[in-house]
Amino acid sequence: MAEVRLVDIVKKYGAFLAVPELNLTIHDGEFLVLLGPSGCGKTTTMRMIAGLEDITSGDILIKDERVNNKPPKDRDIAMVFQNYGLYPHMTVRQNIEYPLKLRGVAKADRKARVQQTAEKVELDALLDRRPSELSGGQRQRVALARSIVRTPSIFLMDEPLSNLDAKLRVTMRAELKHLHHELGVTTVYVTHDQMEAMTLATRVAVMRKGRIVQLDTPKKIYAEPADLFVAGFIGSPSMNLIDGAVKDGLFRAEGVEIPVDLGDRDGVVLGIRPEELEITADTSAAIGGKLYALELTGESTLVTLRNGLSSACARGHADFDAEINSPCFLAPKQGARIHLFDRSSGERLG
Structure with missing residues (x-):
């Protein structure tokens, strides 16, 4: 050795x-x-x-x-x-x-x-x-x-x-x-x-x-x-990365509004892993859009929604089903880890 x-x-x-x-x-x-x-x-x-x-x-x-x-x-x-x-x-x-x-x-x-x-x-x-x-x-x-x-x-x-x-x-x-x-x-x-x-x-x-x-x-x-x-490299599926800005304690992007612990700042990328998101019927949820794809992996279903410039993927139950292009809403689970990065340098902010 x-x-x-x-x-x-x-x-x-x-x-x-x-x-x-x-x-x-x-x-x-x-x-x-x-x-x-x-x-x-x-x-x-x-x-x-x-x-x-x-x-x-x-x-x-x-x-x-x-x-x-x-x-x-x-x-x-x-x-x-x-x-x-x-x-x-x-x-x-x-x-x-x-x-x-x-x-x-x-x-x-x-x-x-x-x-x-x-x-x-x-x-x-x-x-x-x-x-x-x-x-x-x-x-x-x-x-x-x-x-x-x-x-x-x-x-x-x-x-x-x-x-x-x-x-x-x-x-x-x-x-x-x-x-x-x-x-x-x-x-x-x-x-x-x-x-x-x-x-x-x-x-x-x-x-x-x-x-x-x-x-x-x-x-x-x-x-x-x-x-x-x-x-973006580690994880399968990879981490959701959403481009936006932080104002008044909220990260905002098109169809996205998530509370974060960061001062007002433009050029912020929010990251959250698919397993940290849950599918919800709450229309005021953090991420809203239209259902883009369903992928059954056996033990779970990968649910992807899109809303203009943003998209997000969540890992849902294996029996989850819905119509493509129907309204879809996702929210961070209790205690979900939110990652924030600087868009220009790529460095971690929090």
Whole structure:
């Protein structure tokens, strides 16, 4: 296990600044997720930790040792990629064993470690099969086992579940969570999927344009997004964001009037999550408009209303039904968390 520190890291590709002065400490044994949209610098950051990308300036320290000039093989890391990278002519056993063979581990020790690792990821019955005979989830488990068998200090995982179907992703998330609990190895995980980040991470680093805009626990990031970008990126469905102004203790927009604790101010964006809103028959409710869409998700119905420039989504009961374009009214639930942001800077106001 190991602590990783990135100190004043800068990465340039010619004149393009991909990562501007990044500082980050990844604690020993934690599961840190680098989360953000395509092009935000998360994979570049991981590749610099791995030694697959040179850094332009700054320092990377692993176990307090500067590793800027160390090749990947000497950094005591194991990587799991989106593409499994398995050897098709080898059996599962041989694929898992291969890293140990390269390091000159004795044959008897290799056999024992492969068996032990295969049992951890439930592959012990498939050791004599080849990758072509496995499902996508099984292949991903082979790739994980090949990394685990080395007992590295750090796992680096680059969108390892993105090639799996939705059901397998849920299963593999649970397996990854359990493995991390069992092994306790420092893990850095790259994804654009906020559900993976929320369910797996000890802490999440939300990235945008090469910068970390918020670094905290999943619970804190969900409950207190630092700015408009994080507010809109985290959550499924995402947070309702309504553009308006505050006057006399009320946030006002077209068809919207909600009490807030903020002085008079223009250019305010109000945020409220769908689960914090309830559908009501009260025509004087905080948000009024016409029903735009109903989406049954199984356990609930997503209700979207529109009223000119504004729209809002609420999570209602599964049996809720109404006519499209009929009047619809929403109100914050008792104790609902209201978020306020500055429209220009995107910064959180309250």
